[in-house]
Amino acid sequence: MAPAPRTSRVAVVGGGIAGLTAAWDLARSGAEVTVYEAGSRLGGAVAPHVLAGVRCDAGAEAFATRTTAVRQLIEDLGLAEQVVSPNPAGAWLQIPGLAAPLPATGLLGIPGDPQAEDVRRLIGAEAAARAAQDLHRPVDQWRGVSSPTVGQVARDRMGDVVVDALVSPITSGVHSADPDELDMNTAAPGLFSAMLEEGSLARAVQRLKAQAPAGSAVQSLHGGMATLVDALEAALRQAGVTIHVNHRVTDLRGLAADRLLLAVDGPAALELLGPVLPQLEGEGFSDGGTGGVALVSMVVHAPELDAHPRGTGMLVAPSVTEIGAKAMSHASAKWAWAADALTAVLGSGHHLVRLSYGRITDTPDSPTLGFQSSDEQLLAAAAADLPQLTGVPIGPEQILDADVVRWERALPAASAGHLQRVQQLRQALSQQRQLPQGEAGTKIWTAGSWFAGTGLARVIPDARAVAARMLEN
Numbered sequence: 001m002a003p004a005p006r007t008s009r010v011a012v013v014g015g016g017i018a019g020l021t022a023a024w025d026l027a028r029s030g031a032e033v034t035v036y037e038a039g040s041r042l043g044g045a046v047a048p049h050v051l052a053g054v055r056c057d058a059g060a061e062a063f064a065t066r067t068t069a070v071r072q073l074i075e076d077l078g079l080a081e082q083v084v085s086p087n088p089a090g091a092w093l094q095i096p097g098l099a100a101p102l103p104a105t106g107l108l109g110i111p112g113d114p115q116a117e118d119v120r121r122l123i124g125a126e127a128a129a130r131a132a133q134d135l136h137r138p139v140d141q142w143r144g145v146s147s148p149t150v151g152q153v154a155r156d157r158m159g160d161v162v163v164d165a166l167v168s169p170i171t172s173g174v175h176s177a178d179p180d181e182l183d184m185n186t187a188a189p190g191l192f193s194a195m196l197e198e199g200s201l202a203r204a205v206q207r208l209k210a211q212a213p214a215g216s217a218v219q220s221l222h223g224g225m226a227t228l229v230d231a232l233e234a235a236l237r238q239a240g241v242t243i244h245v246n247h248r249v250t251d252l253r254g255l256a257a258d259r260l261l262l263a264v265d266g267p268a269a270l271e272l273l274g275p276v277l278p279q280l281e282g283e284g285f286s287d288g289g290t291g292g293v294a295l296v297s298m299v300v301h302a303p304e305l306d307a308h309p310r311g312t313g314m315l316v317a318p319s320v321t322e323i324g325a326k327a328m329s330h331a332s333a334k335w336a337w338a339a340d341a342l343t344a345v346l347g348s349g350h351h352l353v354r355l356s357y358g359r360i361t362d363t364p365d366s367p368t369l370g371f372q373s374s375d376e377q378l379l380a381a382a383a384a385d386l387p388q389l390t391g392v393p394i395g396p397e398q399i400l401d402a403d404v405v406r407w408e409r410a411l412p413a414a415s416a417g418h419l420q421r422v423q424q425l426r427q428a429l430s431q432q433r434q435l436p437q438g439e440a441g442t443k444i445w446t447a448g449s450w451f452a453g454t455g456l457a458r459v460i461p462d463a464r465a466v467a468a469r470m471l472e473n
């Protein structure tokens with residue numbers, strides 16, 4: 001990385017993982033860096049909380065291993081020995097009347113082998129045969145289409161049942177997005193172009209799965225992903241970075257810096273840019289109608305869960321009306337460190353589960369349980385959902401501790417056209433990275449999940465690339 005110009009003063013707005021990663025690279029290259037974070041702690045959506053005396057993740061709990069980007073940062077911070085892999089058992093899927101393991105060959109729920117036994121078990125022989133038509137039908141009508149949604153493509157290639165039963169629980173539970181709104185190139189980069197080359201969506205899924213590195217698709221850190229934030233914060237302080245928490249930046253013109261990094265969500269970035277770059281007026285980021293997500297984490301005493309009856313968790317199809325949660329992570333089944341920590345503090349037979357609420361199908365007229373619901377409503381719903389999700393009768397008296405955490409704007413809109421809007425905004429900034437009414441010469445960059453895509457595997461390398469560009473300009 002190029003050394004920073006000697007006088008370089010950088011203000012980083014937003015102390016999530018994007019801002020912290022960029023700040024560290026910038027400071028190590030000699031820039032004088034100040035981080036401003038609106039919240040009371042650093043890390044943004046990578047956050048810890050303590051349940052029944054055990055510290056665990058309240059936000060992101062893992063990173064994707066399809067590239068080495070996150071691993072590299074972890075190694076740079078000296079945390080390589082803390083990397084852990086999940087229980088390979090995998091998650092299950094709940095559709096009306098049936099709970100079964102997620103098909104092994106799928107990507108975003110789209111089966112790589114539509115006729116596989118685990119697919120036929122979930123959707124039936126007729127829908128599997130319809131899905132298999134994808135293997136033979138021409139893809140020509142899709143050539144030249146630039147921003148298809150996952151739903152459009154998968155419905156055409158494999159039929160509605162595949163989308164509604166297999167894809168929708170994953171896009172809803174993982175991306176908080178309706179498959180018919182979700183930009184395919186954002187959700188699964190390379191899948192659409194691979195389909196055009198292979199002449200089949202299923203073969204494209206197979207190709208991308210085969211290209212993925214061996215081993216588990218995600219990993220984490222012993223003690224949870226928040227360990228990464230602890231290490232970054234320590235490294236920033238050691239590198240002489242000035243950190244302000246509880247400091248919401250409301251006007252960029254007040255910041256004494258010659259380089260600015262906006263590592264905040266998309267709507268917040270546009271709000272901050274509006275007064276200084278009026279030509280961006282009219283640019284907008286939709287929140288994709290997600291309205292945020294609410295998580296209910298619970299520690300339960302339920303020795304029946306020791307056998308992990310539903311693998312590492314459960315995704316729930318929107319058509320399952322008797323369960324309010326859209327997904328459940330059985331964190332102590334997934335991560336051995338979490339199970340060990342619970343046993344050390346509470347003894348055997350204890351489990352950590354996390355249920356998420358907030359469906360994208362919610363409307364103001366017919367809200368289901370979600371971000372807007374009260375803690376009492378969410379806790380009651382989670383207690384009622386838990387036995388159904390696990391298949392084990394767990395009574396309220398077995399719940400030893402619980403916490404409700406809400407995340408707003410933490411997951412960017414991934415609707416069709418989002419990528420183009422990001423490119424346009426970044427392009428506009430690169431052409432005029434100058435605060436006309438601010439200090440002479442101040443230049444502006446953006447980083448974070450609204451610009452790079454959801455997930456640490458996208459946010460971290462993008463933030464590092466942006467930091468490198470900031471040093472060159």
Ligand SMILES: Cc1cc2nc3c(=O)[nH]c(=O)nc-3n(C[C@H](O)[C@H](O)[C@H](O)COP(=O)(O)OP(=O)(O)OC[C@H]3O[C@@H](n4cnc5c(N)ncnc54)[C@H](O)[C@@H]3O)c2cc1C
Nearest residue numbers: 014016017018038044045060061062249410448449455456
């Ligand atoms: C519940 C949940 C679970 C997730 N699970 C995973 C997972 O398992 N694996 C994975 O890879 N990804 C996961 N993600 C996604 C991942 O956490 C995010 O993509 C990533 O952490 C985003 O980092 P960021 O720095 O871009 O944004 P954020 O973490 O949102 O940080 C932005 C920061 O900017 C601050 N801010 C905003 N406005 C201002 C202002 N005006 N002034 C100062 N500060 C401001 C905010 O307070 C915030 O701290 C999850 C996300 C959520 C919400």
